[in-house]
Structures are given as C-alpha cells and as structure tokens.
Amino acid sequence: MSVTQNHIINKQIVEFQISEANYSLDIQNTISKLYHDQWKSIINTVLDDQFENPNVHYQIDRLTIDLGEVTLKNITGKLSKQMTAVLNQVIHKEEIQAEEVKHTIPAEVKPLQALIYFLEKGRMPWWGIRTKTELTAELDVILQKTSTELKQLLVKLKENRTYVQRYVQICSKEQLRNSIQIILDLSKGELLNFENDVVAIVKQKTSKQSKEKNILEIVYSILFQELDTQLSLKQYKKIVLSNIASKLSFSFKEESKHEYYKEIKHIDDLIQKYQKLHTENNKWQELLSYIFTLIQGDNFEKIPVLALNGLRKGLENLDTYEENDFDTKEKIKTEKLVYLTKQLVTLQKTIQKNEINEKTTFIKSRISAFDSTDFISVENSGLVLLCAFLPQLFKHLKLTEDRAFLDLTSAYKALAVLHFVCYGDNISFFEGQLSLIKILCGLDAEESIEIQELSTQEKTIIEDFLAVVIAQGESWGKLSIDGFRASYLLRQASLKIRDNHWQLQIETKTHDIVLNKIPWNFKIIKLPWMKRVLMVEWNG
Known part of the structure; x- marks a missing residue:
C-alpha cells in the first residue's frame, strides 16, 4: 500500500485544441471541474505509486504528457495511463540519468x-518539517546525538548575526544551554550560575523589570556572536x-573587551543631532542617511572599534563652526569633509571584505540545489x-500613520x-510561517525579524x-x-515572483464557491507599504 507523500508541482499548464469552437467556454469549464474533482486526486495517486520511498526525493525539471486525441468521456482514464507510462520512462533511464533525477537525504540528516x-x-x-513544534522536537534529537557537523554549525553561527538571531528564537532555554555546552567545556551548573549572575545584575541595573526570558535571549545571542573557546x-x-x-541603556563600569556599542551610540546620536539641525539641507541629509544605512548593515558589527572611533571623530569635527555664522553652519567645510570621507572609504x-566572506559562509554552502x-x-x-x-486594523493598533508604519x-x-490573526494562541510565533506575512507588511521574505509580543488588549482588538x-x-x-x-485563512499556496510582481496560487476547496460573492477585492493586492503587487489566483 502506497503512502501519500508531499508532491509539489511548480508550474502546471493544460493545453488542448477544441474541434467545436462554439462550445469552447463550456468545455473549459468542464475541464476545470474535472481537474479539481478528479485529476488532482489521480495525479497524487500516480505519484504515490511511482515514488513511494519517503527517503528518496525526486526532482524532475520538466514532464510533458501528450494524451493525443481525446473526448471528455475518455480523457480522465487516458491521463492516468499516460502519466504512469511517462513517469516509468523517466525513472528507468540509464543509471547516470536516473541519478540526476533523484536525490537522497538520509533520515538522520533531514532535521539538521x-x-x-x-x-x-x-x-x-x-x-520536510513545517512547524516550530516539529523543528524544536527534532532539535532535541540533534543535540543529543552531537554530530561533528552540528558542532561545526554552532561554531559558525557567528558568521551572520541573522543565524544567531534565528537560532536563539527557536530554541528553548535548555536547548540553548546544551548548544553552548557542546562548544565550550562547561558543566550545566557553571552555565546556570553564569545565567543567574547576569540576570541578577541586569534586573538590578534596569529601572523597569526586564523579563528573564528576554535577558537570556540577549545573553545567548552575545555568547554565540562572541564565541571564543x-x-x-x-x-x-x-x-x-x-x-x-x-x-x-544602563551603566556597567567594568572594562569591556569591545567598545563597539558605545561608539555606535555616539555615532547614532551625532547623526540624529545633525539631521534635526540641517532639516532643509539636502546634502547634509544625504550624507547622514548614507552613514546611518552603513551602520545598520549586517556586517557593520565586524568593524574594528578603532575604525568606528575615527568615524565618530570625523562627525564630531563637522560640528565646529562659529555659532553666529549662518552661512558656515549650512555648509560642510571641505577640509573637514575630506577627513570624514577617508574614514567612510x-x-x-x-564591509565589502566581510560581504565577500559572507557569500561563502558555512551555512550558505550547505544549501543544495535540491533544497x-x-x-x-x-x-x-x-x-x-x-x-x-x-490598513484600518494597523491604524487602530497605532502601528501606522499617513499610510506607513511608524518604524x-x-x-x-x-x-x-x-x-495571531491566523493562529490565535494555538501556535507559538515562528518566523518559518511568515513568508507571506512579511510581504504583506512590506518586508522581504527572507528578512530577519525581531519578535514582538502582543498585549491582551491588542489580542482582543484583533x-x-x-x-x-x-x-x-x-x-x-455561522463560522466561529x-x-x-x-476553513479559509490556513490554506496551502505557492508564492513566487513573476514579471516583477508576486504571484500567489492558492489551493482550492469545494466551499470556496462563496468567495465569488465577496464584495471586496482580494485578487490584486498592493497595500501602501508593500514593495510589489501581489496577484492572487484563487478560484471560487
């Protein structure tokens, strides 16, 4: 008995020539109904029969099935037979060609x-894995086995702060502890004492009580980023x-290994000061905007503190003008700009060197063409x-103003x-489920994010x-x-970029017929903050 596998057809085209043009619309509607009512099931059954081994994955670039001359009565039977025959031909090619079609991921490697x-x-x-619950459960198994590749992965997280951020967000406290213990020669007791000391100091230093969970996430993020055995x-x-x-933003007087954040804060303060001081001067604003974008980049954290110190001094130097000389105040003096430009270069x-290294990170190199x-x-x-x-919901929640997010x-x-709209409190927040949600909020599908918690009042509003x-x-x-x-929100779909817009092809179900009566548009979407139009294919 075959077991239903996960079959994904990236693009499917059905072409046919009609002998009687007068009935073309009726025939199209009949074909469409046959596809949804019968053919989808037949296609899945044939694929299950041909590819029943769950540990072997087949990737076929293109498959053409020619049914020849058919009638509406025999087309369904012909589809099943011809598809089986064509797939048999693909599978039983010469050995080397078959290897190009199939790709095996050993069961023990899948979670990693x-x-x-x-x-x-x-x-x-x-x-494979779909939910955060599944991923964290598999992570428990991975951490217990402690393979060489896992240890290498944990050490290499610091290649990109996004990796660290994502890893820390999906891990439980126990998983974070186990991860650090795999890399560093520490007992569980030593690590717990370290946690308790840091949390106690932070809670004592901050005016408002920070949640222990949030403090520990920051602690482990820093440990991974600063990893040194x-x-x-x-x-x-x-x-x-x-x-x-x-x-x-609290004072810690012990000498630090890095003065990075101190310098960044000085630079950020100077940028904000000059932006307010020279609101009408476009050249000032362009320069300051460029510097601000520079310090927000992923690779900026790898800049030596000495170089940051030079940038800060260059910015401070711009501020030395005569208070009564309005003309001088509006201009960036050449000699001062030369010093700052050298620092920026x-x-x-x-940063460019770091970006070149970033392109060949350990994790990036492990993504195969099959993935x-x-x-x-x-x-x-x-x-x-x-x-x-x-737009109305976000405005009510005070997230937008003038058709844009506040920040x-x-x-x-x-x-x-x-x-929360999609899952309520049933499923914990997980970035892996946010690709479409990011796009609807004007973010890139692969952009790393910071988790924000919702208050009870916000959940009630939603x-x-x-x-x-x-x-x-x-x-x-009558729906709860x-x-x-x-019934509607949690629906499978395929999302891709086509002709510079997003295309969303949504799985259709029988009860979708009511969608034809919806009085508002959901087929062409371009919210004010979205970067691309989203075209929706969802037939009622």
Missing part, C-alpha cells in the same frame, strides 16, 4: 538540513554585561481575504498581529476585527473565529 535551511532563508524547506567565563561575563548595558572597504526552488510554500494564504481591512518595530509588531470581517462575508455568519481560520 531543515535547520540549516531555516537559518539561511527564514522559512522551512519544501520537502580561549575565553573564561569571567571574560564572557564582562563581554555579555557590557553588550547588554548598551542594548538596555576605510569602513566601506572593510532551493523558485517558489515559497505558504500555509496561511487565506490572509489575502483580509487585506482590504488591514521598523511597528512593522515587526504587524507580523505578530497577522500571525479578535473583534475578525468577528466584524466574518459578519460581512456571505455564508460566513477558529472555524474561519481553519
């Missing part, structure tokens, strides 16, 4: 490969506290039904809002919003919020 893909892409691979716990403690002090060269596709699998595509109302944090909060939308849809009135989520 899925983790690697998530760290790089921010979503799960098409062939030669350092002692005492040295790590100084580094961690100094970094946290900068992030949470040095920084840019360093990669030109589409993204989406499980919450029904969100498009709500897009007409999202990046507001955009991240919008991700949490839409995740559920009230859902109740109002459900009431407006014909035939939805969870029923609406299950």
Whole structure:
C-alpha cells in the first residue's frame, strides 16, 4: 500500500485544441471541474505509486504528457495511463540519468538540513518539517546525538548575526544551554550560575523589570556572536554585561573587551543631532542617511572599534563652526569633509571584505540545489481575504500613520498581529510561517525579524476585527473565529515572483464557491507599504 507523500508541482499548464469552437467556454469549464474533482486526486495517486520511498526525493525539471486525441468521456482514464507510462520512462533511464533525477537525504540528516535551511532563508524547506513544534522536537534529537557537523554549525553561527538571531528564537532555554555546552567545556551548573549572575545584575541595573526570558535571549545571542573557546567565563561575563548595558541603556563600569556599542551610540546620536539641525539641507541629509544605512548593515558589527572611533571623530569635527555664522553652519567645510570621507572609504572597504566572506559562509554552502526552488510554500494564504481591512486594523493598533508604519518595530509588531490573526494562541510565533506575512507588511521574505509580543488588549482588538470581517462575508455568519481560520485563512499556496510582481496560487476547496460573492477585492493586492503587487489566483 502506497503512502501519500508531499508532491509539489511548480508550474502546471493544460493545453488542448477544441474541434467545436462554439462550445469552447463550456468545455473549459468542464475541464476545470474535472481537474479539481478528479485529476488532482489521480495525479497524487500516480505519484504515490511511482515514488513511494519517503527517503528518496525526486526532482524532475520538466514532464510533458501528450494524451493525443481525446473526448471528455475518455480523457480522465487516458491521463492516468499516460502519466504512469511517462513517469516509468523517466525513472528507468540509464543509471547516470536516473541519478540526476533523484536525490537522497538520509533520515538522520533531514532535521539538521531543515535547520540549516531555516537559518539561511527564514522559512522551512519544501520537502520536510513545517512547524516550530516539529523543528524544536527534532532539535532535541540533534543535540543529543552531537554530530561533528552540528558542532561545526554552532561554531559558525557567528558568521551572520541573522543565524544567531534565528537560532536563539527557536530554541528553548535548555536547548540553548546544551548548544553552548557542546562548544565550550562547561558543566550545566557553571552555565546556570553564569545565567543567574547576569540576570541578577541586569534586573538590578534596569529601572523597569526586564523579563528573564528576554535577558537570556540577549545573553545567548552575545555568547554565540562572541564565541571564543580561549575565553573564561569571567571574560564572557564582562563581554555579555557590557553588550547588554548598551542594548538596555544602563551603566556597567567594568572594562569591556569591545567598545563597539558605545561608539555606535555616539555615532547614532551625532547623526540624529545633525539631521534635526540641517532639516532643509539636502546634502547634509544625504550624507547622514548614507552613514546611518552603513551602520545598520549586517556586517557593520565586524568593524574594528578603532575604525568606528575615527568615524565618530570625523562627525564630531563637522560640528565646529562659529555659532553666529549662518552661512558656515549650512555648509560642510571641505577640509573637514575630506577627513570624514577617508574614514567612510576605510569602513566601506572593510564591509565589502566581510560581504565577500559572507557569500561563502558555512551555512550558505550547505544549501543544495535540491533544497532551493523558485517558489515559497505558504500555509496561511487565506490572509489575502483580509487585506482590504488591514490598513484600518494597523491604524487602530497605532502601528501606522499617513499610510506607513511608524518604524521598523511597528512593522515587526504587524507580523505578530497577522500571525495571531491566523493562529490565535494555538501556535507559538515562528518566523518559518511568515513568508507571506512579511510581504504583506512590506518586508522581504527572507528578512530577519525581531519578535514582538502582543498585549491582551491588542489580542482582543484583533479578535473583534475578525468577528466584524466574518459578519460581512456571505455564508460566513455561522463560522466561529477558529472555524474561519481553519476553513479559509490556513490554506496551502505557492508564492513566487513573476514579471516583477508576486504571484500567489492558492489551493482550492469545494466551499470556496462563496468567495465569488465577496464584495471586496482580494485578487490584486498592493497595500501602501508593500514593495510589489501581489496577484492572487484563487478560484471560487
């Protein structure tokens, strides 16, 4: 007995020539009905029969099935027979050609490969694990086995702060401890004492009580980023506290290994000062905007502190003008600009070197052609039904103003809002489920994010919003919020870029017939903050 596998058809084209043109529309409708009612099931059955080994994955670039001359009565039977025959030909090619078609991922490697893909892409691979619960359960197994490749992966997380951020976000406290113990020669007791000391100091230093979970996430992020097997716990403690002090704005007087965050704060303060001082001067604004973009980049954290010090001095030097000389105040003096430009050129060269290294990171090199596709699998595509109302919802939650998000944090909060719209409190927040949600919030599909928590009041507003939308849809009135989520919001789809716009092809179900009566548009979506138009294929 064959077991149903996960079959993904990237692009499917059905072409036929009609002998009687007068009936072409009727025949198209009949073919469409046959496809949804019978052919999809037949295609899955044939694929199950041909590819029943769950540990062998087949990738076929193109498959053409010519049915010859058919009638509406015999086309379904011919499809099943001809598809089976064509697939048999593909599988039984010469040995070397067959190897090009099939690709094997050993069962024990699958979880690690899925983790690697998530760290790089921010979503799960098409062939395996789907949810955060599944991923963290597999992570427990991986950590217990402690393979050489896992240890290498953990050491290499610091190649990109996005990897660190994503790894820390999916791990439990126990998994983070186990991960560090795999790399560093520490007992569990030593690590717990280290945690307790740092948390106690941070809570004492901060005016508002920070959550222990949030503090520990920062602690482990810094440990992975600053990983050095030669350092002692005492040295790590100084580094961690100094970094946290900068992030949470409190004073920590012990000497730090790095003055990075101190310099960044000085530079950021100077940029903000000059931006306010020279609001009408476009050249000032362009220069300051360039520097701000530079210091926000992923590779900027690898810049030596001495180079940052030079940039800060260059910015401070711009401020030495005569207070009464309005003309001088509006201009950037040439001699001062030359010094600053030299500092920027040095920084840019360093960043470019880091970016070259970034292209060949350990994790990036582990992504195979088999893992990669030109589409993204989406499980919450029904969100498009709500897009007409999202600007109003985000405005009500004080996330937008003048048709734009207030800041990046507001955009991240919008991700949490839409995740709650889809899942409620049933599933914990997981970046791997956010590809479409990121796009609807104006972010890139692979962009790393910061998790924002929703208050009880915000959750109530969202559920009230859902109740109002459900009431407006014909035939939805009797659905509960969870029923609406299950019936419409949580729907499988394929997302890809085509002709410079996003194309979303959504799985159709029988009850979708009511979508034809929806009075608002959900087929062409371009929210004010979105970068590309989203075209939706979802037939009722």
